[in-house]
Amino acid sequence: MASTEHDDRALVFITPEAYADMDAWHATAAELRRDNPVARVEAEGWTPFWAVSRHADVFEVSRRNDLYWNTEYSAPGPDLTYQFLQAAGLELPRTLVHLHGDIHNKYREVTNDWFKPAAVKGLQPAIDAIADDYVALLAEKGGECDFAVDVAVPFTIRVIMSIFGVPPEDEAFMLKLTQGMFGAADPEYLGDFTDPLDLVRSTIDEFAAYFDELSADRRARPTNDLASVIANGRVDGEPLGSTESLWYYIIVATAGHDTTSYSMSGGLEQLLRHQDQLRLLQDDPSLIVNAAEEMIRWTSPVRSFFRWVQEDTVLGGQELAKGDVVLTSYPSANRDDAAFERPDEFDITRPDAKNLLSFGLGMHYCLGAQVARREVQTMVRKVLEQVDTIELAGEPQWTGAHFVSGLKHLPISYTLK
Template identity: 30%
Template sequence: MAPKIDVIDPIGYERNGVPHEQFRWLRANDPVHWHYDPNERVPGFWAITRLEDIIYVSRHPELFSSHTRTSMFEEMSDADLAAHQQMMLFLDPPEHTRKRSMVNRGFTPRMINQLTDHVHEISHQLVDEICERGEADFVADIAAPLPLYVICEMVGAPLADRKRIFDLSNQLVGFDDPELNTSMETAQEASAEIYMYAHQIAEARQAEPRDDIATKLLQPDAEGNVLTQEEFDLFFLMLTIAGNETTRTAAAGGMLTFFQHPEQWRRLLADRSLLDSAAEEMVRWVTPINLFRRTATQDVELNGKKIKAGDKVVLFYASANRDESVIDDPDTFDIGRLANPHIGFGGGGPHYCLGTHLARLELSVLFEVLTERMPDLELAGEPRRLRSNFVNGLKELPVRFTPSPRRSRASH
């Protein structure tokens, strides 16, 4: 019998996590499913749940637009839509291609590898802050600050500003959660504040260039193309959300998953060569970003369903990452998984995650440091999930461990 299908209610995600049983049924029985929309102005949307179909939609931006109504599930007013449509995340080729090629140079594997020592040092600093206490909130003390510190490092933002940026990024993605935010208006105010902060960084780098990614992005590329200050500000806003939330969510969700699969934690402690494959498996299992939307630009058929021009099409990555037709034994958490064709960084195409190399580095380094310095980490209370159908996030993850001394100054 078909279950009641509702894979969009944020409260359901908060209480029960990702609705994997519903997704499993949809993949098997109705992989392109017409789903009600909580916004009464929208007749409904197509829920796409199979990996192959999501990759097809992602790689055909001429059929499925990120720009028409943006990639966000929520419907926006015309004024908000016009503002959001300027962001790279919400552009289609060829404009998206032009802007992405200009920012790509800050995110090459070579540029990211230069951050390796910084990420190690930041991870050790975070452990130093809590190691003597014997207990902590893994989200607030480890998972959340790590990517934020790294972003501050990348753009040369003073660490003193990190708390403000962190609070603003929470407001941007937490608008469904009453504890974090009460309205879309607050998210828009946070967005404007981050935008202004980026503007100050850009002005400072143009006046006094430094050896950081912000300076690199504001200088002409090999063809002489330059990001305008407005384009830089919009890019920084996107980096604050995408670069912060995804790593934070994968790290916290990954740690919780290890608590639920202690044999995999013991396996990692015994064999650190599994760190890279463990990072990939955490991203697959957690799927930090649950969904993005597209809008059909013309009538098109997908898996036997006729999608009309203007229809709302929603890609559920968390479902695709458990797709049994592509991934062997998808409901097993296996940190040694060799073939792992997950789409936790997107389904390919123009919007494949720009920060993939950075996220992999942050996760593998963080868990290397944790296995070294906190091998007996364990769950110390009830985890609390974010009320969101967008980010598969945790608000709290209480942990305990054997207290240990900070590093000596000589080891810094």
């Protein structure tokens, strides 16, 4: 039923800790899909918004880029975050997900070809080689490890590093920086910082210093890596400025690694809980393409984005006014029984896995979707090729963060072939 009243249940979409218990989270999202699919949220310290939970409505908001726009505030967060950024003298973010219209298209154009399927296919040997290092590490670990920490996180960082063309020595530094940007809501990642905003501020400074140096090098000595494309990119015939280049590096570095590692760890967790499917995949490795799609549907690590309504309209039976804000919940859309048969069952053979909305849709459709798919496919395939048995060795743990989150610990035990 359409209602303009605040719905307390929909706080689940912006409450960091709620994402640390996904079973409870999904139960609440299912209720909202059923009886308040475009729910009003008036949370203290947040701009009021409408939480969009059904597949058809998230699809509509994502596709209708004329009606629903991205802005500098696209990443859902409390107003305080932006007030502090401004008070700290930092400008509001201007990465691809914060831009709209022509200006977005011009910046996206800079790297679009580099991310096309044929070009991404050329990355496979590098992805294979990096994956091999981590599969070898499984043997070194002697039968037990934390797959999320020991394999998925460093593997996905090294892939992003190889995409940029920077050396493996910097991977620990990159891990610290990206977790500073996205994991600041989780106390485990705060380190020496007691104030998450301090952490974000110093993180941005460190990113700036690192990437300025990288850009200067690639302008002097271009190669065929992504850093060279960004450093030598042009918009309206002019080179990208230092700040514009930095925003580009930040979106690829931050959007590209923990999203993918969360899908990999959360997908493997499901395989371990469904040993029949694990064996099916071991017996028929060609199932990996659909299996990876199902893992990305199931985990949906980007939790939501905000969009701004440009004209009075109706969405899912709810009237929206020009200027209203909507939140697109990808994990909820991905469990909608109107789009998926038995949505709450993990099934690597499901024929409708391709309906997933984890990568969004429309003009902001994930630029790195083909890279992410290859990474998940490659790592899971290689692990299953190596192991005879593999199972959970303890309780997995989730990151409590409302924007990008997933499994942060996945203890496993295994025997090798």
